[in-house]
Amino acid sequence: MGNRMPQVDPAVVAGAQQGDAEAQARLYEVFAPMVYTVARRILASAVIAEDILQETFVEVLQKAGSFRGESEIGFWIRRIAVNKCLQHLRSGWSSKRVDADLSAQRCPSVREGRIEQQMVLEDALAELSETARAVVWLHDVEGYTHKEIARMMGRTPSFSKSRLARAHERLRALLEDDFTENGKIVCEPALKTC
Amino acid sequence: MRTRTEDLLTIRDGEPIDASVHSQVLADPEFSEELERLRAAQKTLQELPELQPPPGVWTKILAEVQRDDRREPKLLRHWSLGSAIAAGVAVLAFMLISTDPEMPVQIESGLVVAAPEGGSGVLDAVPAEELGYALLAAESAQLERELNSIEYQPSLTNADTATIAVVLEDQIGYVDAQLTYASANRLDSRQTETLWRERVDLMSTLVDVRYAQFQQVGF
Secondary structure: OOOOOOOOOHHHHHHHHOOOHHHHHHHHHHHHHHHHHHHHHHHOOHHHHHHHHHHHHHHHHHHHHHOOOOOOHHHHHHHHHHHHHHHHHHHOOOOOOOOHHHOOOOOHHHOOHHHHHHHHHHHHHHHOOHHHHHHHHHHHHOOOOHHHHHHHHOOOHHHHHHHHHHHHHHHHHHHHHHEOOOOOEOOOOOOOOO | OHHHHHHHHHHHOOOOOOHHHHHHHHHOHHHHHHHHHHHHHHHHHHOOOOOOOOOOHHHHHHHHHHHHHHHHHHHHOOOOHHHHHHHHHHHHHHHHHHOOOOOOOOOOOOOOOOOOOOOHHHHOOOOHHHHHHHHHHHHHHHHHHHHHHOOOOHHHOOHHHHHHHHHHHHHHHHHHHHHHOOOOOOOOHHHHHHHHHHHHHHHHHHHHHHHHHHHHHHO
């Protein structure tokens, strides 16, 4: 999904920049799911993700006039959202606040095929540390380079690389815990899925 | 182990890597399998479904933006405490220097002018020659309302700021007293307008000082 940035008519962007209410609503309609998904995946909390979505679009509406069109507006919006997520992580407010809803009410009986695999991965992702989760999502899904992640996080590219490697090792361990030899999923205590 | 995963990720992402490491990874079935696992993990992550935001967020966003828009003039006033004090001192100094000698001085402490509630309705029946100070009176009333809307905690402000605010309030009271007796003292429209202008300047500075106090307490 990360590389599939939603597209919007340039007229909508221009309208939003001029304060046209309909164009602004359209901008929200097109990009809100992307912003909400990024925030939810990085922060693993529906409540905080909603706050990030709100803050992001308040800023988008207020600063639309300053968007110079050097890149697609979707990338500009996503950058605002990502910065807000990282600010939130830095603030320390999000520590250990992971929603139960990412993993709750899921039992082996409802997990099937691809969806099942995705659910397991979502659960494992939510088990990672905040920074690790952010690095994994930003690099592997959103396509940011280690250099870009390092700049946004105020760290070095080596930090980003090593966090990504460690996160994948952790993911592997979590996913191995979650599968039996027969390929059937069991509810491991570590994942608290049932 | 960590170095190996980093190397595998470097290969997976097509980034430059030492040729010997690359060939070693490709030659080892275990490494190749792990590389495939990392590719699959990334693919699955990328294929995770997009999540739909809860309803009602757009309404909240619009409300927030409108609230900020209304706050905008105040944010423009978003002076530092030092600037507000400096402005207060400057206004007071200017007033002391520029007091019109022809202006009747009649200090009646405690007297205040009931400021009009503002709005165009107030100005409808105003004669053209009085429109200037009627507008100023409306602006003054608006500042009064803005001042009343600031939630600050006087007990937490420093003495210098508090002094400036008190002096400004005294000066406003002084101007108000003169305005109360404007007709009794036969002030013409130019003199009345000057008084209203002074009141607006003082009120505006007082609002800035109060905002500065509020912000200092708030942050």
